[in-house]
Amino acid sequence: MNEMLVTIQNLSFSYEKIENEILHDISFDVSRGESIGIIGSNGSGKSTLLKVIAGLYPDFQGRVKIQDMEVVKKNVNHIQQQLGYVFQDVDSQLFLSTVEEELCFGPMNQGLSKSLVKERVQKTADILGLNSLRDRQISKLSGGEKRLVSLGCVLTMNPLLLLMDEPTTALDSKNRRNFIRLFQSLEQTKIMVSHDLDLILETCKRTILLDKGRVICDMDTTTLLKNEELLAKYDLELPYALQKK
Amino acid sequence: MNKIYLAVHKIRTIEELARRDQWVNKLHPLVKFIVTISFLVCLISIHRFDLERLMYLAVILYVCFLAANLSLVQALKRIWYIIPLLIVGGIANPILDRKELELIAGVMITSGQLSFFVLLLKGMLSVLMSYFLIATTTMEELTAALYLVKVPRSFILIILFVYRYLFLLMEETSQVLVAYQLRTSGSKGIHYKEWGSLVGLLLLRTIKRGEECYQSMKLRGYQGGFYTMKSLKVNKVDILSLGAYALLLYLVFQGPVFVWIGVWLEGVMG
Numbered sequence: 038m039n040e041m042l043v044t045i046q047n048l049s050f051s052y053e054k055i056e057n058e059i060l061h062d063i064s065f066d067v068s069r070g071e072s073i074g075i076i077g078s079n080g081s082g083k084s085t086l087l088k089v090i091a092g093l094y095p096d097f098q099g100r101v102k103i104q105d106m107e108v109v110k111k112n113v114n115h116i117q118q119q120l121g122y123v124f125q126d127v128d129s130q131l132f133l134s135t136v137e138e139e140l141c142f143g144p145m146n147q148g149l150s151k152s153l154v155k156e157r158v159q160k161t162a163d164i165l166g167l168n169s170l171r172d173r174q175i176s177k178l179s180g181g182e183k184r185l186v187s188l189g190c191v192l193t194m195n196p197l198l199l200l201m202d203e204p205t206t207a208l209d210s211k212n213r214r215n216f217i218r219l220f221q222s223l224e225q226t227k228i229m230v231s232h233d234l235d236l237i238l239e240t241c242k243r244t245i246l247l248d249k250g251r252v253i254c255d256m257d258t259t260t261l262l263k264n265e266e267l268l269a270k271y272d273l274e275l276p277y278a279l280q281k282k
Numbered sequence: 283m284n285k286i287y288l289a290v291h292k293i294r295t296i297e298e299l300a301r302r303d304q305w306v307n308k309l310h311p312l313v314k315f316i317v318t319i320s321f322l323v324c325l326i327s328i329h330r331f332d333l334e335r336l337m338y339l340a341v342i343l344y345v346c347f348l349a350a351n352l353s354l355v356q357a358l359k360r361i362w363y364i365i366p367l368l369i370v371g372g373i374a375n376p377i378l379d380r381k382e383l384e385l386i387a388g389v390m391i392t393s394g395q396l397s398f399f400v401l402l403l404k405g406m407l408s409v410l411m412s413y414f415l416i417a418t419t420t421m422e423e424l425t426a427a428l429y430l431v432k433v434p435r436s437f438i439l440i441i442l443f444v445y446r447y448l449f450l451l452m453e454e455t456s457q458v459l460v461a462y463q464l465r466t467s468g469s470k471g472i473h474y475k476e477w478g479s480l481v482g483l484l485l486l487r488t489i490k491r492g493e494e495c496y497q498s499m500k501l502r503g504y505q506g507g508f509y510t511m512k513s514l515k516v517n518k519v520d521i522l523s524l525g526a527y528a529l530l531l532y533l534v535f536q537g538p539v540f541v542w543i544g545v546w547l548e549g550v551m552g
């Protein structure tokens with residue numbers, strides 16, 4: 038049995054500390070190197086779950102542990118240096134002015150030497166095909182280009198755990214295909230939220246279905262995504278790859 | 283395209299200027315920071331009727347612009363909209379202060395007019411000098427340099443956040459305006475009844491964006507340090523440039539150069 042990287046026990050969370058709970062009693066484990074998909078209809082709490090795991094809202098109930106470290110206020114800084122988080126909305130993720138600055142920001146904060154930062158950035162730019170964009174200004178990029186940059190600036194940090202919130206929105210089919218290849222080649226532990234069930238089917242062995250902040254089921258992706266009845270009940274559809282012609 | 287979008291675009295173009303590859307841009311960010319600050323200090327210290335020394339400073343500014351290969355005309359085009367502000371700030375002077383003065387040989391002017399003019403020029407010069415700084419130094423380099431010399435972190439953060447927040451605010455404003463215009467069949471202005479709710483919306487949106495921006499910084503390992511990939515070693519060129527500037531500032535601002543020129547002219551004329 039693999040060592041656990043993320044452990045979540047009885048996690049409940051609400052934004053304004055009132056009765057309106059967004060996440061209810063969520064428990065699951067993620068072992069090292071595993072890829073997990075999280076699906077669910079709009080507003081079911083997927084993004085919130087990722088943010089809580091990333092330590093952005095440390096005043097939740099229950100326990101979240103990442104690599105034997107409790108996600109509590111005093112550990113948050115340390116934990117966040119080992120995380121890569123791809124935002125659902127690229128514009129909130131990118132805040133510097135050029136692509137190059139964005140790519141360097143993470144590794145520089147990790148305290149790497151300049152030559153190492155350069156090396157990492159070069160490698161990432163090669164993988165994502167960002168070389169021609171490096172001197173461009175973020176505000177002048179297309180939606181898909183920004184998406185690639187947002188992936189890039191997370192990869193340059195070489196994180197232990199990748200949390201991705203709809204990482205393929207705005208990508209064209211070629212880049213989506215590249216992303217899938219990239220995703221499969223990464224050895225890190227990955228948790229990915231997506232509405233693209235075909236993507237989940239291709240990349241994640243295990244999938245968690247969320248509805249109104251509750252874990253409805255947590256199982257093998259193919260079994261889950263074949264279950265048309267279950268999916269329909271939670272406003273989802275069979276992925277194309279599994280639809281009978 | 284609405285005006286705010288264009289304004290954001292203009293500032294972004296200034297940032298592009300800062301990334302040009304030439305010697306003033308390559309100077310150590312601290313050199314440029316010191317140059318700017320010392321210029322501003324001299325500027326502030328000028329007496330409100332002292333047009334002459336203000337002119338000397340204008341010469342220094344011009345030299346800086348030349349050295350940095352910046353176009354003064356372009357800069358003026360970009361900052362013209364501060365002129366109304368300066369006018370509003372100083373308009374009381376010529377109205378209230380009507381004492382007559384002799385400017386040069388026979389040209390009469392009231393002291394109010396003079397101080398108004400000086401104020402206007404002072405404002406322009408200080409904005410132009412700040413323009414010089416941001417058009418030759420990226421925010422990233424500047425904050426990293428200030429951090430390196432142990433300027434208090436809160437001070438750097440203020441500079442950085444004001445700068446970044448400005449963009450956020452402007453970008454959000456521009457988006458809200460576009461959305462508004464699209465849904466009111468392209469109306470030119472905004473109905474006064476909607477101003478209140480729009481401003482409120484804007485505030486909420488920028489707060490949200492600001493928070494997300496902070497979250498994104500934290501998630502990428504930000505822990506209060508400021509770094510840049512540029513080398514922050516002080517070179518000979520940096521020291522020489524700063525020395526040259528200090529000399530220039532002394533000679534021109536303190537005026538000996540003009541005294542020498544005067545003496546020389548007298549000698550030439552006989």
Ligand SMILES: Nc1ncnc2c1ncn2[C@@H]1O[C@H](COP(=O)(O)OP(=O)(O)OP(=O)(O)O)[C@@H](O)[C@H]1O
Binds near residue numbers: 053059080081084125
């Ligand atoms: N900052 C916030 N403050 C208060 N409520 C919030 C906040 N962010 C999200 N919510 C609420 O929490 C609920 C879950 O939101 P969340 O963003 O996690 O959904 P999601 O599953 O990611 O949806 P989507 O598929 O649309 O991205 C929603 O009802 C939303 O209105």
Ligand SMILES: [Mg+2]
Binds near residue numbers: 083
């Ligand atoms: Mg979401």
